[in-house]
Amino acid sequence: MATPLVDQVLDGAATDEALARLAGWRREGKTIHKVYKFGSFMESVEFVNRVAKAAEAMDHHPDITISYDEVGMTLSTHKHDAVTQADIALARRIEEAA
């Protein structure tokens, strides 16, 4: 049986390699992070709603900040206190939602 994404822990080098294909995402400690900029507060909230739907479907949830037209996304796998393939998969879904 394949190891679940959430148990596929990535070290710093493996994280950086995965992020090379995710524009604007960067590693921050044991998380990956990106700030998205929109045209208004409501566009920010609509983006958060699209991300929430994707996150629920994956059962893997980002930490989110909303500051008017900017939305920050911070991903980490709490179970391992590390970045895993589940975070990379969620980042890809967030990119699709942006």
Added chain:
Amino acid sequence: MATPLVDQVLDGAATDEALARLAGWRREGKTIHKVYKFGSFMESVEFVNRVAKAAEAMDHHPDITISYDEVGMTLSTHKHDAVTQADIALARRIEEAA
């Protein structure tokens, strides 16, 4: 003509007095802040949507954090870099939305 809420700046003592009637809200520097706890990630997101609607109606917007079942609200009036009556009014609307 009455001074708009957003121009009614509150000093620390006046802020504390207003917050005495807003359970769980506290002054943090030049902002007021509260963390709300819900039963799930989606309940958090639904709360944020209710708050967003109220904020749009007031044209005054909170900074929001979502961390799974916890939602943080931070209010401040950027124009004055201070807490104003607009923040107190928004906090009351957020309480109603919780």
